Amino acid sequence: MKIDELEQLESEDLSTITSTERRKFLKMGLAITGLYLGGSVLSLTTVRSAHASSGVVPEPGQYPYNPHYSMVIREKLCIDCERCKAACVETNSVPEYGFRTTILERRRALTAGEHETTFMPVLCNHCNRPPCVRVCPTTATWKDKETGIVVMNPSRCIGCKTCMTACPYNARYFKEEIRAVDKCNFCYDTRLSKGKKDTACVEACPADVRIFGNLADTESRVFKLIHAPDTMVWVLRPETGALPNVYYINA
Amino acid sequence: MNSLLAAVLPQEGGLEVPVSGKYNVAIGLMGLLTVVGVAAGIHSLWAGHEHTFGVSREVPWGMLIAAYVFFVVTSTGLCIVSSIGHVFGFANFNPIAKRAVFLSIATIVSGFLVIAFEIENSWRMPVNNVIGANPTSNIWWMGTLYGAYLFFMMIEFIMLQLENHKIATAFGLMGLLTGVVAHSNLGAVFGLLNGREFWHGPYMPIYFITSAAMSGCVAIIFFTYLAYQFNGWKMSESMRESMASVAKFGALMMAVIIFFTSWKMITGVTGNPPGKYEAMQALLSGDYATNFWIGEVALGMIIPFIIILAVKGRSMNALFVASLAGMIGIFFMRYDLVIVGQLVPHYHGMGLVDYPDLLTYVPSLHENLVVLGGIGFCGLLFLMGEKLFRGHLSEDH
Numbered sequence: 001m002k003i004d005e006l007e008q009l010e011s012e013d014l015s016t017i018t019s020t021e022r023r024k025f026l027k028m029g030l031a032i033t034g035l036y037l038g039g040s041v042l043s044l045t046t047v048r049s050a051h052a053s054s055g056v057v058p059e060p061g062q063y064p065y066n067p068h069y070s071m072v073i074r075e076k077l078c079i080d081c082e083r084c085k086a087a088c089v090e091t092n093s094v095p096e097y098g099f100r101t102t103i104l105e106r107r108r109a110l111t112a113g114e115h116e117t118t119f120m121p122v123l124c125n126h127c128n129r130p131p132c133v134r135v136c137p138t139t140a141t142w143k144d145k146e147t148g149i150v151v152m153n154p155s156r157c158i159g160c161k162t163c164m165t166a167c168p169y170n171a172r173y174f175k176e177e178i179r180a181v182d183k184c185n186f187c188y189d190t191r192l193s194k195g196k197k198d199t200a201c202v203e204a205c206p207a208d209v210r211i212f213g214n215l216a217d218t219e220s221r222v223f224k225l226i227h228a229p230d231t232m233v234w235v236l237r238p239e240t241g242a243l244p245n246v247y248y249i250n251a
Numbered sequence: 252m253n254s255l256l257a258a259v260l261p262q263e264g265g266l267e268v269p270v271s272g273k274y275n276v277a278i279g280l281m282g283l284l285t286v287v288g289v290a291a292g293i294h295s296l297w298a299g300h301e302h303t304f305g306v307s308r309e310v311p312w313g314m315l316i317a318a319y320v321f322f323v324v325t326s327t328g329l330c331i332v333s334s335i336g337h338v339f340g341f342a343n344f345n346p347i348a349k350r351a352v353f354l355s356i357a358t359i360v361s362g363f364l365v366i367a368f369e370i371e372n373s374w375r376m377p378v379n380n381v382i383g384a385n386p387t388s389n390i391w392w393m394g395t396l397y398g399a400y401l402f403f404m405m406i407e408f409i410m411l412q413l414e415n416h417k418i419a420t421a422f423g424l425m426g427l428l429t430g431v432v433a434h435s436n437l438g439a440v441f442g443l444l445n446g447r448e449f450w451h452g453p454y455m456p457i458y459f460i461t462s463a464a465m466s467g468c469v470a471i472i473f474f475t476y477l478a479y480q481f482n483g484w485k486m487s488e489s490m491r492e493s494m495a496s497v498a499k500f501g502a503l504m505m506a507v508i509i510f511f512t513s514w515k516m517i518t519g520v521t522g523n524p525p526g527k528y529e530a531m532q533a534l535l536s537g538d539y540a541t542n543f544w545i546g547e548v549a550l551g552m553i554i555p556f557i558i559i560l561a562v563k564g565r566s567m568n569a570l571f572v573a574s575l576a577g578m579i580g581i582f583f584m585r586y587d588l589v590i591v592g593q594l595v596p597h598y599h600g601m602g603l604v605d606y607p608d609l610l611t612y613v614p615s616l617h618e619n620l621v622v623l624g625g626i627g628f629c630g631l632l633f634l635m636g637e638k639l640f641r642g643h644l645s646e647d648h
Contacts, residue, residue, distance in 0.1 A: 122598070160371075170598075
């Protein structure tokens with residue numbers, strides 16, 4: 001085709017599109033984009049308005065639940081006898097390959113080649129802003145509205161394991177027997193709902209390391225322990241913003 | 252139904268796939284891979300992943316997630332590449348568009364096949380995703396939007412076959428928008444996990460989209476060349492032109508990915524950011540260094556980039572080599588992204604005794620077989636598509 005023949009052809013570029021057509025196209029695009037943008041923004045909101053304060057311990061009176069169950073761990077008293085683990089396994093039928101709670105060992109060098117060993121019990125932190133709850137596609141896991149315990153509905157779980165990936169504390173595992181993710185629920189179904197006041201691990205601990213109770217109750221032992229003067233209180237991995245409810249103290 | 256099928260399937264014209272022993276062997280091989288993969292997947296569902304997969308409590312996502320990501324990234328990319336011609340009217344991208352739309356369906360379906368065996372109770376998904384819908388979950392958005400995406404792409408493909416270009420364009424645009432949002436949500440599945448430093452941040456969704464565009468270019472070159480070579484067809488001039496344009500666009504995307512990757516690495520090692528640094532070291536000089544330097548950098552970025560620039564997109568044989576290297580390299584990118592992101596243990600940097608510095612994961616036989624099954628299924632759909640739709644030739648319009 002010659003150049004002058006080409007020039008005779010009707011232009012197919014965008015200039016031939018009428019402005020009404022252009023507007024229609026833009027409107028459609030904006031509508032669709034807006035719809036999805038709305039969805040994406042929704043996915044960024046937190047599960048429940050959680051209370052954060054300057055420290056890791058919320059201000060008294062700012063606990064979202066009542067009873068607001070939590071656990072205080074006096075880790076320097078732990079002797080790694082593992083009775084808590086055994087009691088948990090027995091009470092909650094935890095299989096051999098899994099655990100709901102375990103004990104980690106930390107070592108720090110002292111002078112003259114000596115070491116100080118601390119045992120650090122870990123379990124689900126029943127966070128106020130739980131990453132596992134946010135990511136679950138089928139709401140198979142949620143924060144119990146009354147107690148704040150992070151619970152599971154096994155029959156709702158599709159086994160995508162996103163909650164396991166999201167948990168900063170390695171608190172979840174897939175339990176083959178029920179084909180669902182399993183985790184610590186503060187013995188909600190096995191003890192608390194049956195009128196018992198504490199969890200199996202707390203009852204089994206001979207050294208009074210684990211203290212369980214209602215943080216919203218200013219008379220409870222957990223409340224008093226983490227609000228006591230001259231006490232160092234910390235939580236694990238605070239940088240993840242999960243606002244955990246398991247507190248570690250040095251007293 | 253029959254009349255619709257008759258209208259969708261071209262009866263004449265286009266390119267005919269010669270019936271040959273070679274074709275039958277290829278179909279048989281892909282079919283066999285699919286059957287073996289599906290069998291391995293069903294056995295895993297039956298026996299439990301605990302016994303058949305290499306995944307663990309600490310590394311819950313294995314090679315199947317990587318393969319799923321690979322397939323859906325490729326699918327989104329093919330959709331992007333097809334839309335350049337069909338939706339945005341760049342005529343140069345038209346010749347590859349029909350095949351790209353078909354393959355975007357084939358790849359996402361293969362991805363779904365793989366993920367169906369990764370999810371332990373996938374049969375619970377259809378009901379529980381609806382009754383338990385969680386709008387804060389990126390994985391919920393990703394799954395739901397990819398479902399819609401598949402629907403839109405299928406309508407687009409049918410409309411293309413029926414020569415109804417107006418509706419095809421509308422559905423193509425919806426498919427593109429849905430695909431992009433679904434895909435960025437897949438990136439957000441990783442990027443919004445505060446506890447996983449290697450993934451956390453805005454990088455993932457951005458990287459995923461760019462990387463999709465690159466994968467789409469590589470994949471369409473790969474499959475178009477294979478189709479023509481395998482069936483002994485001769486490429487028209489406009490097809491060669493189109494392939495060159497796609498290759499150049501792909502090279503541009505590779506340059507962007509090289510730029511992204513460089514800065515991801517630099518920010519990952521500067522000042523030893525906790526959690527990120529250890530993962531980055533695994534890639535740069537640790538157990539994953541071969542994957543990273545040979546797989547990701549050499550095969551996935553540098554080699555295809557240099558080849559495309561060297562031949563200016565003109566030699567089809569060279570483009571095929573570039574796309575083959577690219578396809579392999581991109582698989583390594585997905586694998587490393589998924590696995591290395593989980594390797595830093597949860598309580599890292601606390602001075603724990605008997606606690607690994609870095610976790611390990613090795614894909615099991617079952618996992619390898621399911622991934623091969625997905626690749627086989629994709630190959631099977633590709634071969635069947637060439638025959639049924641006569642080389643996906645685009646009519647001039």
